[in-house]
Amino acid sequence: MSVVSRLARRNALLTLGVSAVLSVLLSQLPLLNSLGYEFSLVMGVLLPFVLGIYWLSDAVRKIQTILLALAVPPLVMLVNTLFVKNCTYLEGLLFYVLAPVVGAAFSVALASAIESTATTRKKTWFACLYLGVLILPVFLRVYFSPQIFFFNHIFGFFAGSLYDDAIEIDERYFIFRAETLCLVALLLFWTSRHHIGQTSLRVLPALAAICVVGLELKSDDLGITSSYGHIRKTLVPIDSAGRWFMDASTSGIKKAVFRKRLELEIADLARVIDLKHVAPIQVFIYPDAATKKKFTGADNTEFAEPWTRTIHITESSFDHVIRHELVHILFGEFGDAIFGASFSVGLLEGIAVALETPSVDWTSDEFSAAMFKLGFAPSSPETLLGGFGFFTTLSGRSYTLMGSFVNYLLDAYGIETFKALYGGASFESLYHKSPTELIAEWTSAVAQIPVPPDLESTVRFRFERKSIFQTECPHAVAVSLKRGAAALSLWKHDDAEAFYRRALSMTEGKHASAALGYVNTKLLRAARSERPQSDSLFTETFREADSLIRRVEKPVALEFAVANALLWSKSRQMDSAAALLQHIYEQHISFGYDVAAVKRLSALTAGVDMSIFSPVVSGDFKDSLIQVELSALDSTSEKFKLYVLLAAEKDIDAHRYSGAFARLKTLTPLSARELELHRQLLLLDAALQTERFREAIEIAETVKQLSQLFSSRAAKMQLIDHVLQLYNVASAR
Numbered sequence: 001m002s003v004v005s006r007l008a009r010r011n012a013l014l015t016l017g018v019s020a021v022l023s024v025l026l027s028q029l030p031l032l033n034s035l036g037y038e039f040s041l042v043m044g045v046l047l048p049f050v051l052g053i054y055w056l057s058d059a060v061r062k063i064q065t066i067l068l069a070l071a072v073p074p075l076v077m078l079v080n081t082l083f084v085k086n087c088t089y090l091e092g093l094l095f096y097v098l099a100p101v102v103g104a105a106f107s108v109a110l111a112s113a114i115e116s117t118a119t120t121r122k123k124t125w126f127a128c129l130y131l132g133v134l135i136l137p138v139f140l141r142v143y144f145s146p147q148i149f150f151f152n153h154i155f156g157f158f159a160g161s162l163y164d165d166a167i168e169i170d171e172r173y174f175i176f177r178a179e180t181l182c183l184v185a186l187l188l189f190w191t192s193r194h195h196i197g198q199t200s201l202r203v204l205p206a207l208a209a210i211c212v213v214g215l216e217l218k219s220d221d222l223g224i225t226s227s228y229g230h231i232r233k234t235l236v237p238i239d240s241a242g243r244w245f246m247d248a249s250t251s252g253i254k255k256a257v258f259r260k261r262l263e264l265e266i267a268d269l270a271r272v273i274d275l276k277h278v279a280p281i282q283v284f285i286y287p288d289a290a291t292k293k294k295f296t297g298a299d300n301t302e303f304a305e306p307w308t309r310t311i312h313i314t315e316s317s318f319d320h321v322i323r324h325e326l327v328h329i330l331f332g333e334f335g336d337a338i339f340g341a342s343f344s345v346g347l348l349e350g351i352a353v354a355l356e357t358p359s360v361d362w363t364s365d366e367f368s369a370a371m372f373k374l375g376f377a378p379s380s381p382e383t384l385l386g387g388f389g390f391f392t393t394l395s396g397r398s399y400t401l402m403g404s405f406v407n408y409l410l411d412a413y414g415i416e417t418f419k420a421l422y423g424g425a426s427f428e429s430l431y432h433k434s435p436t437e438l439i440a441e442w443t444s445a446v447a448q449i450p451v452p453p454d455l456e457s458t459v460r461f462r463f464e465r466k467s468i469f470q471t472e473c474p475h476a477v478a479v480s481l482k483r484g485a486a487a488l489s490l491w492k493h494d495d496a497e498a499f500y501r502r503a504l505s506m507t508e509g510k511h512a513s514a515a516l517g518y519v520n521t522k523l524l525r526a527a528r529s530e531r532p533q534s535d536s537l538f539t540e541t542f543r544e545a546d547s548l549i550r551r552v553e554k555p556v557a558l559e560f561a562v563a564n565a566l567l568w569s570k571s572r573q574m575d576s577a578a579a580l581l582q583h584i585y586e587q588h589i590s591f592g593y594d595v596a597a598v599k600r601l602s603a604l605t606a607g608v609d610m611s612i613f614s615p616v617v618s619g620d621f622k623d624s625l626i627q628v629e630l631s632a633l634d635s636t637s638e639k640f641k642l643y644v645l646l647a648a649e650k651d652i653d654a655h656r657y658s659g660a661f662a663r664l665k666t667l668t669p670l671s672a673r674e675l676e677l678h679r680q681l682l683l684l685d686a687a688l689q690t691e692r693f694r695e696a697i698e699i700a701e702t703v704k705q706l707s708q709l710f711s712s713r714a715a716k717m718q719l720i721d722h723v724l725q726l727y728n729v730a731s732a733r
């Protein structure tokens with residue numbers, strides 16, 4: 001065998017070996033261990049590079065080797081299905097073709113164009129251009145556009161957020177890959193330019209070039225890219241400076257409420273962080289998650305970009321999350337020079353949690369105390385400061401723990417020192433202590449906080465993961481849930497039921513959201529059917545729901561939906577409804593659940609018309625029902641007070657704060673402590689929104705007194721102080 005052919009053989013075997021080793025390595029890592037979106041994405045970054053380098057090496061039968069190297073990973077992953085369940089291997093194969101296979105075509109075409117052009121350093125040229133195509137467009141998009149999803153000629157498609165599971169192949173991917181293939185054609189024409197000569201083939205590169213230019217010009221409209229200009233065609237400004245945006249159909253009063261809230265939050269945070277001047281901030285408030293996903297790639301995730309001082313948020317999350325995102329922006333000036341962030345994810349999220357809108361339920365210190373007690377916190381919490389430790393700790397635990405830790409740093413050492421820490425200075429130089437010592441100080445402070453049973457049950461509900469069923473086919477489950485919800489919103493009950501049933505079967509009937517979606521679909525179908533069919537549908541659904549409640553993990557939402565439906569469907573099982581509601585209440589999972597359960601139990605006792613809790617009865621009908629009932633009732637009866645409370649809730653939802661204030665102000669106290677506290681909190685909101693500040697201070701005092709009846713009083717006191725401070729109203733204390 002000659003030296004050249006031995007070398008060629010060695011290179012071919014090396015390439016096949018690298019492809020096999022990469023596949024086996026990935027098959028051992030969680031998320032990457034089945035053929036699908038993530039596996040294809042990682043392979044899409046690595047494999048085309050290996051194959052391009054191979055093309056520029058001494059070799060024979062290059063194309064056969066490349067095809068073989070591309071066939072190895074799906075085969076390895078096929079064998080791996082014996083060990084790791086893959087519900088959607090064929091869809092995974094399509095992801096694989098669209099990512100590394102088309103990416104390899106691009107990479108090899110690039111290599112052959114270089115081969116035909118450069119005389120020396122061909123592999124260096126290739127490596128530089130490869131990295132350029134891989135990184136540069138992504139960097140430019142991150143910096144200058146709202147999108148966090150990317151289409152790339154090498155790796156194909158990156159969906160955006162880490163927390164979105166429902167990643168599907170849509171037509172955008174095919175259109176984009178058509179553009180990649182046009183580029184491949186152009187590169188190949190360049191490679192063979194000396195052989196084509198003056199033949200009629202010369203028209204083809206011109207066609208390919210027209211395709212590429214046309215698709216680039218239309219890429220915003222096709223959803224392949226996104227731009228601020230494009231968003232502004234859907235969202236309209238709500239402030240005079242034109243920096244805050246909402247859906248064009250938003251009412252004037254709602255725009256004013258959101259605008260006021262942003263002004264208050266920014267002014268208050270500037271006080272808390274001690275900023276002399278706040279540069280303009282852009283805020284895009286999307287009407288729903290789907291619209292946000294279309295423009296940014298983020299679905300369930302709200303996010304802030306300190307480098308462009310821009311926030312992207314869904315309207316329904318605004319109330320809870322806006323302050324958190326504003327902290328990310330306002331701390332930008334203390335972060336690194338390029339992204340305005342802290343290199344420590346723990347500090348980056350910790351400060352945002354420490355300064356965010358406090359919870360009515362428990363403080364982050366109390367949550368942390370319970371997590372340490374229950375063993376939910378990592379044994380060395382300092383690992384949470386780094387990205388790996390932060391993101392590998394389960395379901396939101398890292399956020400709360402780091403929020404509590406940063407709170408401790410702020411209280412004990414002040415915000416100025418923390419700003420320097422955020423910018424990258426070491427713990428030792430600022431605090432004269434190591435991170436481990438400071439963490440120990442914090443944990444011993446937190447260990448002093450008592451953990452009552454109610455707190456323990458809230459923490460279990462929020463932060464506990466019992467089994468690992470979610471890790472099996474998470475994408476297929478998430479996609480089914482998403483399609484189920486979409487079908488349900490279009491009243492396609494059969495389709496919705498099928499999607500939810502599929503998600504249930506993939507999770508052995510244990511997935512709480514799948515069970516909830518399934519039961520809700522069946523309940524709505526029953527409600528929209530004629531009698532007597534509807535009666536039998538309700539009976540069947542309640543029976544099925546009963547067995548699902550026993551199976552699913554964390555069945556509270558399902559129990560609540562069933563209890564509520566037993567009420568509004570006017571079934572003959574009011575005792576079962578009451579028992580379920582009592583069971584939910586006794587767990588004290590959150591103030592919201594407690595209020596919802598007690599409200600229904602009180603309504604049941606007082607004889608309130610249960611149509612009021614129905615999702616299929618119109619708002620107008622409920623309004624007139626309340627009007628009729630109120631005019632006939634004695635104003636001191638519990639029934640009267642419940643109707644007033646329900647009417648006021650509707651007023652607040654519709655931003656009719658003066659109306660809500662007038663209703664709630666004259667009411668005598670409700671008998672259940674949760675409902676009375678709920679009433680006072682609504683009243684406080686209405687008073688502040690309508691700038692009745694003197695009354696607001698009085699109401700705040702009442703709320704604080706009422707809070708003493710709850711073991712979670714600390715969070716409630718903290719929330720009231722926070723709200724008064726937000727409106728710059730001095731407490732009467």
Ligand SMILES: [Zn+2]
Pocket residue numbers: 324328349352
């Ligand atoms: Zn955050």
